[in-house]
Amino acid sequence: MPDENTGLALWLDRLTLRSDLNEEERAAVLALPGNLVFVKSNRDFVNLGEHVDRACLIVEGMAGRFGQARSGERQITALHIPGDMADLHSVALPKAATALQSIGECTIYRVAHANIRDLARRHPALAEAFWRDCVVDAAILSEWALVLGRLSADARVAHLLAELSCRFGIGECRDGRAFDWPLTQAQLGDATGLTPVHVNRMLRVLREAGAVDVKPKRVTILDWKRLCTIGQFDPRYLHLEEAG
Amino acid sequence: MPDENTGLALWLDRLTLRSDLNEEERAAVLALPGNLVFVKSNRDFVNLGEHVDRACLIVEGMAGRFGQARSGERQITALHIPGDMADLHSVALPKAATALQSIGECTIYRVAHANIRDLARRHPALAEAFWRDCVVDAAILSEWALVLGRLSADARVAHLLAELSCRFGIGECRDGRAFDWPLTQAQLGDATGLTPVHVNRMLRVLREAGAVDVKPKRVTILDWKRLCTIGQFDPRYLHLEEAG
DNA sequence: CGGGACTTTGAGGTAGATCAAAAAGTGTGG
DNA sequence: CCACACTTTTTGATCTACCTCAAAGTCCCG
Numbered sequence: 001m002p003d004e005n006t007g008l009a010l011w012l013d014r015l016t017l018r019s020d021l022n023e024e025e026r027a028a029v030l031a032l033p034g035n036l037v038f039v040k041s042n043r044d045f046v047n048l049g050e051h052v053d054r055a056c057l058i059v060e061g062m063a064g065r066f067g068q069a070r071s072g073e074r075q076i077t078a079l080h081i082p083g084d085m086a087d088l089h090s091v092a093l094p095k096a097a098t099a100l101q102s103i104g105e106c107t108i109y110r111v112a113h114a115n116i117r118d119l120a121r122r123h124p125a126l127a128e129a130f131w132r133d134c135v136v137d138a139a140i141l142s143e144w145a146l147v148l149g150r151l152s153a154d155a156r157v158a159h160l161l162a163e164l165s166c167r168f169g170i171g172e173c174r175d176g177r178a179f180d181w182p183l184t185q186a187q188l189g190d191a192t193g194l195t196p197v198h199v200n201r202m203l204r205v206l207r208e209a210g211a212v213d214v215k216p217k218r219v220t221i222l223d224w225k226r227l228c229t230i231g232q233f234d235p236r237y238l239h240l241e242e243a244g
Numbered sequence: 245m246p247d248e249n250t251g252l253a254l255w256l257d258r259l260t261l262r263s264d265l266n267e268e269e270r271a272a273v274l275a276l277p278g279n280l281v282f283v284k285s286n287r288d289f290v291n292l293g294e295h296v297d298r299a300c301l302i303v304e305g306m307a308g309r310f311g312q313a314r315s316g317e318r319q320i321t322a323l324h325i326p327g328d329m330a331d332l333h334s335v336a337l338p339k340a341a342t343a344l345q346s347i348g349e350c351t352i353y354r355v356a357h358a359n360i361r362d363l364a365r366r367h368p369a370l371a372e373a374f375w376r377d378c379v380v381d382a383a384i385l386s387e388w389a390l391v392l393g394r395l396s397a398d399a400r401v402a403h404l405l406a407e408l409s410c411r412f413g414i415g416e417c418r419d420g421r422a423f424d425w426p427l428t429q430a431q432l433g434d435a436t437g438l439t440p441v442h443v444n445r446m447l448r449v450l451r452e453a454g455a456v457d458v459k460p461k462r463v464t465i466l467d468w469k470r471l472c473t474i475g476q477f478d479p480r481y482l483h484l485e486e487a488g
Numbered sequence: 489c490g491g492g493a494c495t496t497t498g499a500g501g502t503a504g505a506t507c508a509a510a511a512a513g514t515g516t517g518g
Numbered sequence: 519c520c521a522c523a524c525t526t527t528t529t530g531a532t533c534t535a536c537c538t539c540a541a542a543g544t545c546c547c548g
Contacts, residue, residue: 006486067387070477073394075390077389077390078386092372092379097386097480121368124364124368124371127372127375128364129373131371132337133373134378135337137382138385141311141382142311142322142342143341143387144389145312145319145388145392146311148393149392149436149439150319180368192393218469232314237341239337
Protein backbone atom coordinates (compact mmCIF):
# COMPACT_ATOMS: atom_id res chain seq x y z
CA MET A 1 0.00 0.00 0.00
CA PRO A 2 1.63 3.24 -1.11
CA ASP A 3 1.66 6.30 1.09
CA GLU A 4 2.59 9.93 0.66
CA ASN A 5 6.13 9.33 1.90
CA THR A 6 6.79 6.87 -0.90
CA GLY A 7 5.57 9.41 -3.44
CA LEU A 8 7.52 12.37 -2.16
CA ALA A 9 10.64 10.26 -1.71
CA LEU A 10 10.42 9.15 -5.33
CA TRP A 11 10.02 12.71 -6.49
CA LEU A 12 12.93 13.86 -4.36
CA ASP A 13 15.08 11.15 -5.98
CA ARG A 14 14.10 12.55 -9.35
CA LEU A 15 14.97 16.08 -8.31
CA THR A 16 18.32 15.23 -6.72
CA LEU A 17 19.31 13.29 -9.81
CA ARG A 18 19.61 16.61 -11.63
CA SER A 19 19.94 19.24 -8.92
CA ASP A 20 22.10 19.50 -5.79
CA LEU A 21 19.95 20.02 -2.74
CA ASN A 22 21.09 20.39 0.84
CA GLU A 23 19.62 18.64 3.85
CA GLU A 24 17.20 21.44 4.67
CA GLU A 25 15.87 21.61 1.12
CA ARG A 26 15.40 17.86 0.96
CA ALA A 27 13.53 17.86 4.24
CA ALA A 28 11.29 20.66 3.00
CA VAL A 29 10.30 18.63 -0.06
CA LEU A 30 9.59 15.53 2.00
CA ALA A 31 7.42 17.57 4.35
CA LEU A 32 5.09 18.81 1.63
CA PRO A 33 1.50 18.32 2.73
CA GLY A 34 -1.11 16.98 0.35
CA ASN A 35 -3.56 14.16 -0.07
CA LEU A 36 -3.37 10.76 -1.52
CA VAL A 37 -6.05 10.02 -4.12
CA PHE A 38 -6.84 6.73 -5.78
CA VAL A 39 -7.87 7.19 -9.41
CA LYS A 40 -9.92 4.58 -11.23
CA SER A 41 -8.91 3.19 -14.58
CA ASN A 42 -8.80 5.68 -17.46
CA ARG A 43 -10.29 8.63 -15.62
CA ASP A 44 -9.47 12.27 -16.26
CA PHE A 45 -8.26 13.81 -13.03
CA VAL A 46 -7.33 17.15 -14.55
CA ASN A 47 -9.66 18.54 -17.22
CA LEU A 48 -8.79 20.61 -20.24
CA GLY A 49 -9.07 24.31 -19.53
CA GLU A 50 -9.57 23.79 -15.82
CA HIS A 51 -7.96 26.25 -13.43
CA VAL A 52 -6.00 24.00 -11.09
CA ASP A 53 -4.56 24.89 -7.71
CA ARG A 54 -2.86 21.61 -6.89
CA ALA A 55 -0.18 19.61 -8.67
CA CYS A 56 -0.34 15.84 -9.10
CA LEU A 57 2.49 13.54 -8.14
CA ILE A 58 2.20 10.05 -9.56
CA VAL A 59 2.74 7.58 -6.72
CA GLU A 60 1.74 4.35 -8.36
CA GLY A 61 0.58 3.37 -11.85
CA MET A 62 0.82 5.60 -14.89
CA ALA A 63 -0.87 8.71 -16.24
CA GLY A 64 -0.95 10.44 -19.61
CA ARG A 65 -1.09 14.05 -20.65
CA PHE A 66 -3.65 14.43 -23.43
CA GLY A 67 -4.20 17.02 -26.07
CA GLN A 68 -7.39 16.97 -28.05
CA ALA A 69 -8.04 17.69 -31.73
CA ARG A 70 -11.26 19.31 -32.88
CA SER A 71 -12.35 15.94 -34.24
CA GLY A 72 -12.19 14.54 -30.72
CA GLU A 73 -9.16 12.40 -31.37
CA ARG A 74 -6.75 12.48 -28.49
CA GLN A 75 -3.00 12.61 -28.60
CA ILE A 76 -0.92 11.58 -25.64
CA THR A 77 1.85 14.16 -25.40
CA ALA A 78 3.52 12.75 -22.30
CA LEU A 79 3.49 9.64 -20.17
CA HIS A 80 4.13 9.89 -16.47
CA ILE A 81 5.45 7.21 -14.15
CA PRO A 82 5.78 7.02 -10.36
CA GLY A 83 7.95 9.83 -9.05
CA ASP A 84 6.87 12.31 -11.75
CA MET A 85 5.16 15.49 -10.61
CA ALA A 86 3.00 15.25 -13.70
CA ASP A 87 1.87 18.86 -13.83
CA LEU A 88 4.51 20.71 -11.90
CA HIS A 89 4.22 23.25 -14.70
CA SER A 90 0.76 24.14 -13.42
CA VAL A 91 2.42 25.90 -10.47
CA ALA A 92 3.77 28.44 -12.93
CA LEU A 93 0.75 28.34 -15.24
CA PRO A 94 -2.42 27.19 -13.46
CA LYS A 95 -4.66 27.00 -16.51
CA ALA A 96 -4.42 23.45 -17.82
CA ALA A 97 -3.81 23.38 -21.58
CA THR A 98 -3.80 19.59 -21.49
CA ALA A 99 -5.82 17.00 -19.60
CA LEU A 100 -4.36 14.36 -17.30
CA GLN A 101 -5.80 10.87 -17.36
CA SER A 102 -4.94 7.72 -15.47
CA ILE A 103 -3.72 4.84 -17.61
CA GLY A 104 -4.98 1.83 -15.82
CA GLU A 105 -5.53 2.54 -12.15
CA CYS A 106 -3.21 4.92 -10.42
CA THR A 107 -2.53 6.61 -7.14
CA ILE A 108 -1.66 10.28 -7.01
CA TYR A 109 -0.63 12.68 -4.30
CA ARG A 110 -2.07 16.16 -4.68
CA VAL A 111 0.05 19.04 -3.43
CA ALA A 112 -1.25 22.61 -3.25
CA HIS A 113 0.49 25.08 -5.56
CA ALA A 114 0.71 27.47 -2.66
CA ASN A 115 3.00 25.11 -0.78
CA ILE A 116 5.24 24.44 -3.74
CA ARG A 117 5.44 28.13 -4.61
CA ASP A 118 6.25 28.92 -1.02
CA LEU A 119 9.15 26.47 -1.12
CA ALA A 120 10.43 28.02 -4.33
CA ARG A 121 10.29 31.50 -2.80
CA ARG A 122 12.17 30.47 0.30
CA HIS A 123 14.80 28.25 -1.33
CA PRO A 124 16.29 29.49 -4.60
CA ALA A 125 17.90 26.09 -5.11
CA LEU A 126 14.47 24.47 -5.04
CA ALA A 127 13.09 27.08 -7.39
CA GLU A 128 15.85 26.14 -9.79
CA ALA A 129 15.27 22.42 -9.27
CA PHE A 130 11.57 22.80 -10.11
CA TRP A 131 12.42 24.89 -13.13
CA ARG A 132 14.95 22.27 -14.26
CA ASP A 133 12.37 19.51 -13.83
CA CYS A 134 10.02 21.35 -16.19
CA VAL A 135 12.84 21.90 -18.66
CA VAL A 136 13.63 18.18 -18.77
CA ASP A 137 9.94 17.59 -19.40
CA ALA A 138 10.13 19.99 -22.32
CA ALA A 139 13.23 18.24 -23.66
CA ILE A 140 11.32 14.97 -23.70
CA LEU A 141 8.44 16.69 -25.44
CA SER A 142 10.80 18.13 -28.01
CA GLU A 143 12.23 14.68 -28.72
CA TRP A 144 8.70 13.42 -29.08
CA ALA A 145 7.95 16.08 -31.69
CA LEU A 146 10.94 14.79 -33.63
CA VAL A 147 9.66 11.23 -33.34
CA LEU A 148 6.16 12.16 -34.51
CA GLY A 149 7.38 14.34 -37.31
CA ARG A 150 10.12 12.18 -38.74
CA LEU A 151 10.07 8.52 -37.73
CA SER A 152 8.26 5.60 -39.31
CA ALA A 153 5.62 3.65 -37.42
CA ASP A 154 7.90 0.85 -36.19
CA ALA A 155 10.49 3.38 -35.04
CA ARG A 156 7.92 5.43 -33.13
CA VAL A 157 6.72 2.44 -31.16
CA ALA A 158 10.27 1.24 -30.53
CA HIS A 159 11.33 4.71 -29.41
CA LEU A 160 8.52 4.99 -26.91
CA LEU A 161 9.24 1.59 -25.44
CA ALA A 162 12.94 2.36 -25.20
CA GLU A 163 12.27 5.70 -23.52
CA LEU A 164 10.01 4.15 -20.93
CA SER A 165 12.53 1.35 -20.31
CA CYS A 166 15.12 3.98 -19.46
CA ARG A 167 12.82 6.03 -17.31
CA PHE A 168 11.80 2.92 -15.40
CA GLY A 169 15.50 2.34 -14.79
CA ILE A 170 15.72 -0.70 -17.04
CA GLY A 171 17.64 -0.90 -20.31
CA GLU A 172 21.38 -0.63 -21.05
CA CYS A 173 22.58 -4.18 -21.49
CA ARG A 174 19.61 -5.62 -19.68
CA ASP A 175 18.18 -7.93 -22.30
CA GLY A 176 15.41 -10.08 -20.95
CA ARG A 177 14.30 -7.52 -18.38
CA ALA A 178 10.60 -6.74 -18.21
CA PHE A 179 8.34 -4.06 -16.76
CA ASP A 180 4.64 -3.44 -16.19
CA TRP A 181 2.82 -1.82 -19.04
CA PRO A 182 -0.74 -0.62 -18.48
CA LEU A 183 -1.29 0.85 -21.96
CA THR A 184 -3.61 -0.83 -24.42
CA GLN A 185 -2.63 -0.88 -28.06
CA ALA A 186 -5.20 1.83 -28.69
CA GLN A 187 -3.49 4.08 -26.11
CA LEU A 188 -0.13 3.30 -27.62
CA GLY A 189 -1.66 4.52 -30.86
CA ASP A 190 -2.77 7.73 -29.15
CA ALA A 191 0.81 8.30 -28.10
CA THR A 192 2.47 7.45 -31.41
CA GLY A 193 -0.12 9.01 -33.71
CA LEU A 194 -1.02 5.64 -35.24
CA THR A 195 -4.20 3.59 -35.47
CA PRO A 196 -4.60 0.68 -33.05
CA VAL A 197 -4.54 -1.75 -35.95
CA HIS A 198 -1.22 -0.49 -37.19
CA VAL A 199 0.24 -0.48 -33.68
CA ASN A 200 -0.65 -4.14 -33.46
CA ARG A 201 1.20 -4.87 -36.68
CA MET A 202 4.23 -2.90 -35.58
CA LEU A 203 4.35 -4.78 -32.29
CA ARG A 204 4.43 -7.96 -34.27
CA VAL A 205 7.26 -6.64 -36.40
CA LEU A 206 9.24 -5.70 -33.30
CA ARG A 207 8.63 -9.09 -31.75
CA GLU A 208 9.67 -10.92 -34.91
CA ALA A 209 12.74 -8.74 -35.17
CA GLY A 210 13.65 -10.02 -31.70
CA ALA A 211 13.74 -6.49 -30.24
CA VAL A 212 10.91 -6.37 -27.75
CA ASP A 213 7.86 -8.37 -26.77
CA VAL A 214 4.75 -6.43 -25.79
CA LYS A 215 2.02 -8.47 -24.22
CA PRO A 216 -1.03 -7.04 -22.50
CA LYS A 217 0.18 -5.52 -19.21
CA ARG A 218 3.82 -6.43 -19.72
CA VAL A 219 6.80 -5.46 -21.86
CA THR A 220 9.90 -7.62 -22.19
CA ILE A 221 13.08 -6.26 -23.71
CA LEU A 222 14.55 -8.94 -25.94
CA ASP A 223 17.45 -7.04 -27.48
CA TRP A 224 18.13 -3.58 -26.14
CA LYS A 225 20.59 -2.56 -28.83
CA ARG A 226 18.31 -3.61 -31.60
CA LEU A 227 15.40 -1.77 -29.99
CA CYS A 228 17.45 1.42 -29.83
CA THR A 229 18.56 1.06 -33.43
CA ILE A 230 15.04 0.55 -34.73
CA GLY A 231 13.71 3.39 -32.58
CA GLN A 232 16.67 5.71 -33.32
CA PHE A 233 16.86 6.07 -29.58
CA ASP A 234 19.67 7.82 -27.75
CA PRO A 235 18.91 8.33 -24.06
CA ARG A 236 20.90 11.52 -23.63
CA TYR A 237 17.87 13.78 -23.96
CA LEU A 238 16.40 12.22 -20.82
CA HIS A 239 19.19 13.75 -18.72
CA LEU A 240 19.27 10.76 -16.41
CA GLU A 241 23.02 10.91 -15.82
CA GLU A 242 24.29 13.42 -13.31
CA ALA A 243 27.48 13.96 -15.27
CA GLY A 244 26.02 15.78 -18.27
CA MET B 245 19.82 48.96 -36.71
CA PRO B 246 18.77 46.93 -33.69
CA ASP B 247 20.60 47.22 -30.40
CA GLU B 248 20.61 45.34 -27.13
CA ASN B 249 18.01 47.65 -25.61
CA THR B 250 15.48 46.76 -28.30
CA GLY B 251 16.06 43.07 -27.63
CA LEU B 252 15.82 43.20 -23.86
CA ALA B 253 12.79 45.48 -24.04
CA LEU B 254 11.01 42.99 -26.30
CA TRP B 255 11.82 40.16 -23.93
CA LEU B 256 10.65 42.16 -20.95
CA ASP B 257 7.35 42.77 -22.75
CA ARG B 258 7.02 39.02 -23.21
CA LEU B 259 7.76 38.38 -19.54
CA THR B 260 5.39 41.03 -18.18
CA LEU B 261 2.61 39.73 -20.38
CA ARG B 262 2.45 36.68 -18.14
CA SER B 263 4.14 37.70 -14.89
CA ASP B 264 3.80 40.74 -12.63
CA LEU B 265 7.14 42.40 -12.15
CA ASN B 266 7.91 45.50 -10.11
CA GLU B 267 10.04 48.41 -11.17
CA GLU B 268 13.23 47.01 -9.69
CA GLU B 269 12.79 43.66 -11.37
CA ARG B 270 12.09 45.25 -14.73
CA ALA B 271 15.13 47.43 -14.45
CA ALA B 272 17.26 44.40 -13.57
CA VAL B 273 16.15 42.60 -16.74
CA LEU B 274 16.84 45.64 -18.92
CA ALA B 275 20.30 45.96 -17.42
CA LEU B 276 21.40 42.44 -18.37
CA PRO B 277 24.80 42.58 -20.04
CA GLY B 278 25.54 40.55 -23.13
CA ASN B 279 26.66 40.92 -26.69
CA LEU B 280 24.89 41.47 -29.91
CA VAL B 281 25.75 38.96 -32.62
CA PHE B 282 24.76 38.99 -36.26
CA VAL B 283 24.12 35.48 -37.58
CA LYS B 284 24.32 34.70 -41.26
CA SER B 285 21.56 32.92 -43.10
CA ASN B 286 20.84 29.35 -42.00
CA ARG B 287 23.75 28.99 -39.61
CA ASP B 288 23.75 26.90 -36.45
CA PHE B 289 24.63 29.14 -33.55
CA VAL B 290 24.06 26.48 -30.89
CA ASN B 291 25.22 22.95 -31.70
CA LEU B 292 23.68 19.69 -30.65
CA GLY B 293 25.28 18.35 -27.49
CA GLU B 294 27.25 21.52 -26.86
CA HIS B 295 27.64 22.72 -23.30
CA VAL B 296 26.43 26.31 -23.47
CA ASP B 297 26.99 29.06 -20.93
CA ARG B 298 25.01 31.84 -22.57
CA ALA B 299 21.38 32.10 -23.61
CA CYS B 300 20.28 33.58 -26.94
CA LEU B 301 17.67 36.29 -27.22
CA ILE B 302 16.32 36.78 -30.72
CA VAL B 303 16.47 40.47 -31.53
CA GLU B 304 15.68 40.44 -35.21
CA GLY B 305 14.79 37.73 -37.73
CA MET B 306 13.83 34.21 -36.82
CA ALA B 307 15.50 31.09 -35.49
CA GLY B 308 14.51 27.45 -35.25
CA ARG B 309 15.17 24.76 -32.70
CA PHE B 310 16.17 21.57 -34.49
CA GLY B 311 16.13 17.95 -33.50
CA GLN B 312 17.94 15.46 -35.67
CA ALA B 313 17.03 11.90 -36.62
CA ARG B 314 19.70 9.26 -37.15
CA SER B 315 19.07 9.50 -40.89
CA GLY B 316 20.12 13.13 -40.76
CA GLU B 317 16.66 14.51 -41.37
CA ARG B 318 15.97 17.51 -39.23
CA GLN B 319 12.77 18.39 -37.46
CA ILE B 320 12.07 21.94 -36.37
CA THR B 321 10.55 21.62 -32.91
CA ALA B 322 10.16 25.32 -32.24
CA LEU B 323 10.28 28.61 -34.10
CA HIS B 324 11.49 31.72 -32.34
CA ILE B 325 10.70 35.32 -33.14
CA PRO B 326 12.09 38.61 -31.86
CA GLY B 327 11.62 38.90 -28.12
CA ASP B 328 12.00 35.16 -27.49
CA MET B 329 14.83 34.03 -25.27
CA ALA B 330 15.19 31.00 -27.49
CA ASP B 331 17.09 28.81 -25.08
CA LEU B 332 16.24 30.22 -21.69
CA HIS B 333 15.92 26.57 -20.70
CA SER B 334 19.68 26.22 -21.09
CA VAL B 335 20.11 28.24 -17.91
CA ALA B 336 18.56 25.32 -16.05
CA LEU B 337 20.06 22.64 -18.28
CA PRO B 338 23.23 23.78 -20.04
CA LYS B 339 23.68 20.72 -22.25
CA ALA B 340 21.87 21.49 -25.50
CA ALA B 341 19.63 18.60 -26.57
CA THR B 342 18.60 20.55 -29.66
CA ALA B 343 20.46 22.82 -32.05
CA LEU B 344 19.54 26.43 -32.79
CA GLN B 345 19.77 27.72 -36.33
CA SER B 346 19.03 31.07 -37.88
CA ILE B 347 16.24 31.08 -40.43
CA GLY B 348 17.30 33.67 -42.88
CA GLU B 349 19.62 36.20 -41.28
CA CYS B 350 19.09 37.08 -37.68
CA THR B 351 20.47 39.13 -34.87
CA ILE B 352 20.81 37.67 -31.42
CA TYR B 353 21.84 39.00 -28.03
CA ARG B 354 23.84 36.55 -25.95
CA VAL B 355 23.42 36.76 -22.19
CA ALA B 356 25.59 34.78 -19.78
CA HIS B 357 23.75 32.14 -17.76
CA ALA B 358 25.55 33.40 -14.67
CA ASN B 359 23.81 36.77 -14.96
CA ILE B 360 20.38 35.29 -15.50
CA ARG B 361 20.84 32.79 -12.68
CA ASP B 362 22.00 35.57 -10.43
CA LEU B 363 18.83 37.53 -11.17
CA ALA B 364 16.71 34.48 -10.41
CA ARG B 365 18.51 33.96 -7.10
CA ARG B 366 18.01 37.53 -6.01
CA HIS B 367 14.45 38.06 -7.22
CA PRO B 368 12.04 35.17 -6.63
CA ALA B 369 9.50 36.88 -8.89
CA LEU B 370 11.98 36.77 -11.74
CA ALA B 371 12.80 33.15 -11.03
CA GLU B 372 9.11 32.43 -11.38
CA ALA B 373 8.80 34.52 -14.51
CA PHE B 374 11.67 32.62 -16.16
CA TRP B 375 10.14 29.34 -15.09
CA ARG B 376 6.78 30.42 -16.50
CA ASP B 377 8.38 31.42 -19.79
CA CYS B 378 9.80 27.91 -20.14
CA VAL B 379 6.46 26.39 -19.26
CA VAL B 380 4.70 28.35 -22.00
CA ASP B 381 7.37 27.12 -24.36
CA ALA B 382 6.56 23.57 -23.31
CA ALA B 383 2.83 24.20 -23.80
CA ILE B 384 3.53 25.26 -27.37
CA LEU B 385 5.65 22.15 -27.86
CA SER B 386 2.87 19.99 -26.48
CA GLU B 387 0.40 21.53 -28.91
CA TRP B 388 2.87 20.87 -31.68
CA ALA B 389 3.05 17.19 -30.72
CA LEU B 390 -0.73 17.08 -31.08
CA VAL B 391 -0.50 18.72 -34.48
CA LEU B 392 2.20 16.33 -35.72
CA GLY B 393 0.49 13.27 -34.34
CA ARG B 394 -3.08 13.94 -35.35
CA LEU B 395 -3.58 16.57 -38.03
CA SER B 396 -3.58 16.21 -41.82
CA ALA B 397 -1.02 18.00 -43.95
CA ASP B 398 -3.18 21.02 -44.82
CA ALA B 399 -4.14 21.44 -41.17
CA ARG B 400 -0.52 21.28 -39.99
CA VAL B 401 0.55 24.04 -42.33
CA ALA B 402 -2.51 26.15 -41.49
CA HIS B 403 -1.93 25.64 -37.76
CA LEU B 404 1.65 26.79 -37.93
CA LEU B 405 0.77 29.88 -39.94
CA ALA B 406 -2.04 30.73 -37.54
CA GLU B 407 0.22 30.28 -34.52
CA LEU B 408 2.88 32.54 -35.93
CA SER B 409 0.26 35.14 -36.87
CA CYS B 410 -0.81 35.27 -33.26
CA ARG B 411 2.69 35.37 -31.88
CA PHE B 412 3.55 38.21 -34.25
CA GLY B 413 0.52 40.03 -32.88
CA ILE B 414 -1.49 39.75 -36.06
CA GLY B 415 -4.64 37.68 -36.49
CA GLU B 416 -8.07 37.99 -34.84
CA CYS B 417 -10.28 39.73 -37.34
CA ARG B 418 -7.37 41.11 -39.28
CA ASP B 419 -8.00 39.72 -42.71
CA GLY B 420 -5.62 41.12 -45.27
CA ARG B 421 -2.78 41.64 -42.77
CA ALA B 422 0.64 40.34 -43.74
CA PHE B 423 3.94 39.57 -42.05
CA ASP B 424 7.50 38.70 -42.99
CA TRP B 425 8.21 35.03 -43.45
CA PRO B 426 11.81 33.90 -43.87
CA LEU B 427 11.08 30.16 -44.11
CA THR B 428 11.48 28.33 -47.37
CA GLN B 429 8.97 25.62 -48.20
CA ALA B 430 11.61 23.03 -47.35
CA GLN B 431 11.96 24.53 -43.86
CA LEU B 432 8.20 24.63 -43.51
CA GLY B 433 8.38 20.92 -44.29
CA ASP B 434 10.99 20.43 -41.56
CA ALA B 435 8.57 22.02 -39.11
CA THR B 436 5.44 20.19 -40.21
CA GLY B 437 7.01 16.80 -40.88
CA LEU B 438 6.15 16.93 -44.57
CA THR B 439 8.17 16.86 -47.78
CA PRO B 440 8.81 20.19 -49.52
CA VAL B 441 6.77 19.00 -52.49
CA HIS B 442 3.76 18.30 -50.38
CA VAL B 443 4.11 21.59 -48.52
CA ASN B 444 3.95 23.33 -51.85
CA ARG B 445 0.71 21.57 -52.72
CA MET B 446 -0.81 22.35 -49.34
CA LEU B 447 0.05 26.03 -49.74
CA ARG B 448 -1.79 25.98 -53.00
CA VAL B 449 -4.79 24.37 -51.34
CA LEU B 450 -4.80 27.03 -48.61
CA ARG B 451 -4.51 29.80 -51.16
CA GLU B 452 -7.32 28.40 -53.28
CA ALA B 453 -9.46 27.97 -50.17
CA GLY B 454 -9.00 31.70 -49.64
CA ALA B 455 -7.44 31.19 -46.21
CA VAL B 456 -3.87 32.39 -46.53
CA ASP B 457 -1.40 33.34 -49.21
CA VAL B 458 2.22 32.31 -48.69
CA LYS B 459 4.72 33.84 -51.05
CA PRO B 460 8.46 33.71 -50.67
CA LYS B 461 9.36 36.00 -47.76
CA ARG B 462 5.79 37.06 -47.03
CA VAL B 463 2.55 35.65 -45.61
CA THR B 464 -0.83 37.31 -46.12
CA ILE B 465 -3.84 36.30 -44.08
CA LEU B 466 -6.85 36.17 -46.39
CA ASP B 467 -9.48 34.78 -44.02
CA TRP B 468 -8.50 34.36 -40.41
CA LYS B 469 -11.52 32.33 -39.37
CA ARG B 470 -11.13 29.92 -42.21
CA LEU B 471 -7.43 29.52 -41.48
CA CYS B 472 -8.23 28.66 -37.86
CA THR B 473 -10.89 26.17 -38.88
CA ILE B 474 -8.64 24.37 -41.34
CA GLY B 475 -5.76 24.36 -38.85
CA GLN B 476 -7.95 23.43 -35.86
CA PHE B 477 -6.31 26.39 -34.20
CA ASP B 478 -7.37 27.79 -30.86
CA PRO B 479 -4.92 30.38 -29.52
CA ARG B 480 -5.52 29.70 -25.85
CA TYR B 481 -2.48 27.46 -25.47
CA LEU B 482 -0.24 30.40 -26.35
CA HIS B 483 -1.22 32.15 -23.10
CA LEU B 484 -1.06 35.55 -24.74
CA GLU B 485 -3.93 37.02 -22.70
CA GLU B 486 -3.16 38.18 -19.20
CA ALA B 487 -6.56 37.12 -17.95
CA GLY B 488 -6.13 33.34 -18.20
C1' DC C 489 -21.18 -19.09 -18.63
C1' DG C 490 -21.90 -14.63 -20.92
C1' DG C 491 -20.64 -10.00 -22.25
C1' DG C 492 -17.50 -6.35 -23.04
C1' DA C 493 -12.96 -4.81 -23.89
C1' DC C 494 -8.88 -5.88 -26.22
C1' DT C 495 -6.03 -8.15 -29.73
C1' DT C 496 -5.30 -10.17 -34.11
C1' DT C 497 -5.83 -10.86 -39.05
C1' DG C 498 -7.50 -9.70 -43.83
C1' DA C 499 -8.65 -6.79 -47.94
C1' DG C 500 -8.71 -2.64 -50.16
C1' DG C 501 -8.28 2.58 -50.28
C1' DT C 502 -5.72 7.01 -49.84
C1' DA C 503 -2.73 10.69 -48.10
C1' DG C 504 1.52 11.81 -48.59
C1' DA C 505 6.27 10.18 -50.20
C1' DT C 506 9.44 9.69 -53.91
C1' DC C 507 11.50 10.60 -58.22
C1' DA C 508 12.07 13.69 -61.98
C1' DA C 509 12.29 17.88 -64.33
C1' DA C 510 10.76 22.41 -65.72
C1' DA C 511 10.08 27.22 -64.35
C1' DA C 512 10.91 31.11 -61.63
C1' DG C 513 13.61 33.82 -58.66
C1' DT C 514 18.15 35.57 -56.56
C1' DG C 515 22.70 36.89 -56.28
C1' DT C 516 27.47 37.38 -58.28
C1' DG C 517 31.03 38.75 -61.21
C1' DG C 518 32.10 40.65 -65.63
C1' DC D 519 23.07 45.67 -67.33
C1' DC D 520 23.70 41.03 -68.67
C1' DA D 521 25.25 36.10 -68.19
C1' DC D 522 25.69 32.31 -65.27
C1' DA D 523 25.16 29.41 -61.32
C1' DC D 524 22.41 28.25 -57.63
C1' DT D 525 18.45 27.98 -54.83
C1' DT D 526 13.58 27.78 -54.49
C1' DT D 527 9.06 26.94 -56.31
C1' DT D 528 5.97 24.49 -59.15
C1' DT D 529 4.02 20.61 -61.65
C1' DG D 530 3.55 15.67 -63.09
C1' DA D 531 3.64 10.55 -62.50
C1' DT D 532 4.11 6.70 -59.71
C1' DC D 533 4.61 4.24 -55.38
C1' DT D 534 3.88 2.84 -50.55
C1' DA D 535 3.11 3.25 -45.61
C1' DC D 536 -0.44 3.65 -43.10
C1' DC D 537 -5.57 4.09 -42.73
C1' DT D 538 -10.25 2.26 -42.96
C1' DC D 539 -13.59 -1.07 -42.62
C1' DA D 540 -14.78 -5.61 -41.24
C1' DA D 541 -14.77 -9.72 -38.65
C1' DA D 542 -12.86 -13.38 -35.95
C1' DG D 543 -10.37 -14.71 -31.93
C1' DT D 544 -8.90 -14.08 -27.06
C1' DC D 545 -8.93 -12.54 -22.45
C1' DC D 546 -11.01 -11.02 -18.26
C1' DC D 547 -14.48 -10.34 -14.85
C1' DG D 548 -18.91 -10.73 -12.81
